[in-house]
Amino acid sequence: QVDIGFGGVAFDDRQPVEVTADGLTLDQTTGEAIFTGNVIVVQGDLRMAAGAVRIVYGTQGNQDVSEVIATGGVLVTRGADAAEGGSARYDVASALLTLSGNVLVTQGPTAISGDSMVVNMRAGNGSVDGRVRTVLGGTD
Amino acid sequence: MARDNLYSKAVVWVKITLPLVAIGLLSSLFLLSGAPDPDAALPYAEVNIDQIAREQRVTEPRFAGVLGDGQEIILTANAVSAEASRTERIQAQSINGRMDLSRTDFLTIQADFGDIDMAAQMATLTEDVVLQSSMGYRVESETMVMALDVINMRSPTPIHVTGPGLDVTADTMEITGPDGEAILRFNGSVRVLYEPQS
Numbered sequence: 001q002v003d004i005g006f007g008g009v010a011f012d013d014r015q016p017v018e019v020t021a022d023g024l025t026l027d028q029t030t031g032e033a034i035f036t037g038n039v040i041v042v043q044g045d046l047r048m049a050a051g052a053v054r055i056v057y058g059t060q061g062n063q064d065v066s067e068v069i070a071t072g073g074v075l076v077t078r079g080a081d082a083a084e085g086g087s088a089r090y091d092v093a094s095a096l097l098t099l100s101g102n103v104l105v106t107q108g109p110t111a112i113s114g115d116s117m118v119v120n121m122r123a124g125n126g127s128v129d130g131r132v133r134t135v136l137g138g139t140d
Numbered sequence: 141m142a143r144d145n146l147y148s149k150a151v152v153w154v155k156i157t158l159p160l161v162a163i164g165l166l167s168s169l170f171l172l173s174g175a176p177d178p179d180a181a182l183p184y185a186e187v188n189i190d191q192i193a194r195e196q197r198v199t200e201p202r203f204a205g206v207l208g209d210g211q212e213i214i215l216t217a218n219a220v221s222a223e224a225s226r227t228e229r230i231q232a233q234s235i236n237g238r239m240d241l242s243r244t245d246f247l248t249i250q251a252d253f254g255d256i257d258m259a260a261q262m263a264t265l266t267e268d269v270v271l272q273s274s275m276g277y278r279v280e281s282e283t284m285v286m287a288l289d290v291i292n293m294r295s296p297t298p299i300h301v302t303g304p305g306l307d308v309t310a311d312t313m314e315i316t317g318p319d320g321e322a323i324l325r326f327n328g329s330v331r332v333l334y335e336p337q338s
Contacts, residue, residue: 019332024310026324035330064336 011078011121013092015044019053031057039070046121048088050074065092074099081107083117095122103128109137201232203256205288207317211240213288215263217254228259235265241273241291241322248272251284261289269295277303281313291317299326305335 022037033055041048051072058066067089074088076099086101100116105128115130201220205213217232237249251265263286271279280302281295293315301308311328 014336016333016335019330019334021330021332022328024308024324024326024330024332026326027321028323029321035332 011046011095011124012044013095013121017041017043021053033057041068041070046076046078048074048076050088067091081105083119085117090121095120097121097126103130111135111137201230203288205261207239207287207289207291211242211291213237213239213286215249215254215256228257230256230258232256239286241317245274247274249284249286256288262287275303277301277306279313291315291322307333 019035019039019041021035021039023035025034025036026032027034035053035055037052039050039053041050041053048070050070052070054069054071055065056067056069058064069087069089071087074085076083076085076088076097083099083103083105085099085103088097088099090097097119098116099119103114103117105112105114105117112128112132112134114128114132117126117128119126201217203215203217207213215232215235215237217236218234220230220232222228222230232254233252235249235251235254239247239249241247249265249269249271251269252267253265255264255266257263265284265286267282269279269281269284271284273279278301279295279299281299282297283295285294285296286292293313295313297312299308299310299313301313308326308330310326310330312326314325314327316323316325
């Protein structure tokens, strides 16, 4: 397990979110919004690109988002840090962003790959788990 | 005594002058008033008479239908006309309507023009179509094709939805409501701006 800082600064998830995609389906029965087709989510300085993004709303019906699930190859960038993975899941309540499926995190010169990555967006730090390989780029 | 004479003289004069004034007033009623203009007396409506004769026009029509499981749709228009040959196609102007989505939620509908096909139970609303839902969402589009017997609405032209903390634009939109629960589908360069409600 390797600890990483991701963006370093605490992330405010109350900022406005902008999502662009090819298609959007709002399903009243399941209370979900599904974006499909090169989806780009931008919130503050966090940017996530994915094949499809599913937004699950809170069941108490207060219309607040409880979970964001991105699939189909996810690239999350924040400041100088970038993280790639097969899929990503962001839990709004705990502000935990988990990336899974051969994750590759690049921070400036260093690159860390592993099976999954968990970042606490509020604290701005996280850890990469599984077969972790770190490539420290020398400052030539 | 002199005072009595003055009083009686005054009465005599009044008895003469008052009727004269009355006659003057009465005559001014007829002599001084302008001759009545026969033409202006009956204002005619400047409407194309033969257009009315050719078309079957209905003013303030009201159309109601029942969707899916019991939700009601009501469309009222200013004026409606249909070609003589095909009476099942109706052209309506400035449509106002209301459509129940569920027991509590409803949608108000406004459009400048509408083409209602009674046979196919479809209404095509065009020009400044505005739908406002009871949940606070407002949908604006140029065209909206609505089924009148089931919840199925389609907007083939760019659409703009605004709501509490939400702003969606897309190329096309479709609302289908199998068994009462509505599914919204946006297609083509969808852009959503969402402000989390604090």
